[in-house]
Amino acid sequence: MKGSLLYEGKAKKVYHVNDQEDQLILSYKNDATAFNGKKKDQFEGKGRLNNLITSKVFEYLKQHQIDSHFIKALNDTEQLVQKTTIIPLEVVVRNVAAGSITRRLGIQEKTRFTPPIVELFYKKDELNDPLINDVHAYHLTDITEQELVYIKEMALTVNEQLTQLFKEANLQLVDFKLEFGRLADGTIVLADEVSPDTCRLWDLETGEKMDKDVFRENIGDLISTYENILQRLEANTHA
Numbered sequence: 001m002k003g004s005l006l007y008e009g010k011a012k013k014v015y016h017v018n019d020q021e022d023q024l025i026l027s028y029k030n031d032a033t034a035f036n037g038k039k040k041d042q043f044e045g046k047g048r049l050n051n052l053i054t055s056k057v058f059e060y061l062k063q064h065q066i067d068s069h070f071i072k073a074l075n076d077t078e079q080l081v082q083k084t085t086i087i088p089l090e091v092v093v094r095n096v097a098a099g100s101i102t103r104r105l106g107i108q109e110k111t112r113f114t115p116p117i118v119e120l121f122y123k124k125d126e127l128n129d130p131l132i133n134d135v136h137a138y139h140l141t142d143i144t145e146q147e148l149v150y151i152k153e154m155a156l157t158v159n160e161q162l163t164q165l166f167k168e169a170n171l172q173l174v175d176f177k178l179e180f181g182r183l184a185d186g187t188i189v190l191a192d193e194v195s196p197d198t199c200r201l202w203d204l205e206t207g208e209k210m211d212k213d214v215f216r217e218n219i220g221d222l223i224s225t226y227e228n229i230l231q232r233l234e235a236n237t238h239a
């Protein structure tokens with residue numbers, strides 16, 4: 001079923017599917033990278049955890065009428081998805097200040113954003129994924145104004161749903177990054193992954209950081225942290 005390798009990224013490998021041109025297999029790796037690949041390590045079991053967490057998240061979103069590229073988990077580390085042409089934008093939603101916005105704008109960590117802030121970054125490693133505005137996005141990608149409105153609305157709806165999902169797991173959804181892609185007919189769908197690599201999650205009671213910041217900041221054990229997230233989601237989604 002698994003065809004040839006299409007692309008190897010920092011966190012996943014992407015494979016063609018034999019006799020199924022409109023599908024891909026995403027294979028989650030054990031590699032962790034931060035600061036645009038400058039900090040690197042490997043963690044046995046990370047690929048499994050991100051694959052299973054992302055699968056749970058996309059299944060939850062589907063139950064709440066939010067479609068994505070996700071079709072099904074194939075095994076511990078691989079999932080079947082619809083093939084898209086990724087729009088090279090990272091759409092970040094922020095409920096609470098953390099990470100780059102604190103440094104870029106001098107906003108104190110933990111400051112609440114009501115309403116949430118949506119930011120666009122141009123997905124281009126060579127340029128360090130710079131922050132861009134809407135007009136830049138029209139120049140740099142093929143999206144129309146209407147489609148960008150749709151993408152931002154979708155990002156905010158996903159935020160509402162995921163805030164609830166994680167709250168039930170006793171976690172605060174601080175911020176996260178989404179990617180969108182186009183199917184063969186041009187329709188835009190939510191793609192890529194939603195995992196502790198791409199979200200900031202803080203324990204609702206203790207405020208403890210329970211995401212890739214444990215790796216970025218060397219403040220904890222990545223595997224036991226991600227395992228804890230998966231267990232909390234499993235306990236709350238009646239899997």
Ligand code: ADP
Pocket residue numbers: 007008009010011012013014024069081082083084085086179181191192193
């Ligand atoms: P990166 O490319 O940033 O190093 P990954 O290691 O996660 O990231 O690689 C996975 C790649 O697959 C990303 O470039 C992502 O945009 C792309 N991708 C995710 N979902 C799909 C999809 N449904 N169709 C095509 N490409 C996808």
Ligand code: UDP
Pocket residue numbers: 035090092098099100101129175176177197198199200212
């Ligand atoms: N993020 C991501 N991939 C990126 C950049 C950011 O998944 O290439 C996620 C990150 O995990 C966080 C959110 O997007 O949940 C906001 O990241 P930020 O802009 O604060 O950058 P960082 O401080 O993580 O470099």
